[in-house]
Amino acid sequence: MLPPINSKNVYIEITNPEHGGDGWELGNCLWSPTENRSGQATWRLMNKIRRGDIIIHLVLLNNLYHWYGISLAESELMTTNNTPPIPSKWEGFEFYQRVNLSNFIPLPRPYPTDEFFSAYYRQLTMIRKDEEEGQFYVVYGKNEQIRMAQRYVAKCPASLYALFDDFSSGISFNPVFHTDEYEPTIHEPQNPDFFPPGRVETKVSRIIRDTELARQIKAEFKWRCQICGSSIQLTNDCYYAEAHHIQPLGSDYQGPDIRSNIIIVCPNHHTEFDYGVIAIDPNSGFIIHLDVNNLYHNSHPAYQRPDIAIEFLRFHYTKRFRG
Numbered sequence: 001m002l003p004p005i006n007s008k009n010v011y012i013e014i015t016n017p018e019h020g021g022d023g024w025e026l027g028n029c030l031w032s033p034t035e036n037r038s039g040q041a042t043w044r045l046m047n048k049i050r051r052g053d054i055i056i057h058l059v060l061l062n063n064l065y066h067w068y069g070i071s072l073a074e075s076e077l078m079t080t081n082n083t084p085p086i087p088s089k090w091e092g093f094e095f096y097q098r099v100n101l102s103n104f105i106p107l108p109r110p111y112p113t114d115e116f117f118s119a120y121y122r123q124l125t126m127i128r129k130d131e132e133e134g135q136f137y138v139v140y141g142k143n144e145q146i147r148m149a150q151r152y153v154a155k156c157p158a159s160l161y162a163l164f165d166d167f168s169s170g171i172s173f174n175p176v177f178h179t180d181e182y183e184p185t186i187h188e189p190q191n192p193d194f195f196p197p198g199r200v201e202t203k204v205s206r207i208i209r210d211t212e213l214a215r216q217i218k219a220e221f222k223w224r225c226q227i228c229g230s231s232i233q234l235t236n237d238c239y240y241a242e243a244h245h246i247q248p249l250g251s252d253y254q255g256p257d258i259r260s261n262i263i264i265v266c267p268n269h270h271t272e273f274d275y276g277v278i279a280i281d282p283n284s285g286f287i288i289h290l291d292v293n294n295l296y297h298n299s300h301p302a303y304q305r306p307d308i309a310i311e312f313l314r315f316h317y318t319k320r321f322r323g
């Protein structure tokens with residue numbers, strides 16, 4: 001059984017497993033250039049996606065498309081001049097656009113869309129007649145055969161989602177989204193982290209993973225950096241800080257998005273953590289800096305966080321700092 005649609009929309013992504021590379025992985029975002037090589041806004045459907053919309057992922061595996069997983073849109077469409085690490089055929093554009101995703105849940109095993117087509121042949125041909133625009137499949141030929149459409153993103157009408165829902169019940173796929181109905185408070189700016197064009201990739205990865213949990217912890221520690229104790233006060237009585245996953249998230253490190261893995265830091269110290277220049281010694285709890293003359297080297301953190309797990313500090317210390 002799939003999550004209820006409620007008042008949200010559903011979209012279908014048709015893609016490949018490489019997807020875009022680090023920070024642009026399958027389930028992490030939808031992305032495309034802003035225009036195709038002829039200057040047309042081919043992917044303008046992505047503009048309609050809203051936070052909380054449901055995304056169904058169809059992925060090309062061994063030359064066959066498979067239903068691979070499901071996720072939630074975490075943002076609206078944003079423009080960036082960062083290029084994905086693996087742009088493949090979309091290399092060489094000045095601007096790209098992306099929708100950040102969360103709650104990516106893969107199926108127990110991917111199912112060929114051909115199985116889906118044959119299971120729901122009658123319904124799919126009906127839907128195709130009712131909803132002309134932008135399906136992920138086309139009905140062709142005298143015998144009304146069904147095949148995948150050549151597009152990146154397609155709308156998924158409720159009638160079609162109902163078929164995916166039915167199919168998921170048949171294979172005991174019951175994904176549950178952990179939704180984040182977070183509203184910024186006066187202590188935190190609206191969308192402080194939505195990136196303007198031109199920031200570096202590490203910054204992007206960091207930002208898009210600013211979860212509800214990260215924001216909670218920031219508020220709890222008054223947006224103070226655990227290294228230097230400073231927080232950044234903004235003009236509107238808001239404060240700014242960043243959340244750092246001590247064992248990084250993502251394919252290379254597989255760090256979890258849990259409280260004991262999140263440290264609150266200022267942008268400078270965040271950068272130093274990301275580049276492995278600074279660490280908290282897992283044994284002594286002291287700050288260790290690559291530069292032994294650094295002000296914070298061999299000093300106590302600005303405040304104690306007994307809820308941070310030693311194992312993550314050790315991971316960062318050995319893999320990023322010493323590594």
Ligand SMILES: [Zn+2]
Binds near residue numbers: 229265269
């Ligand atoms: Zn700091």
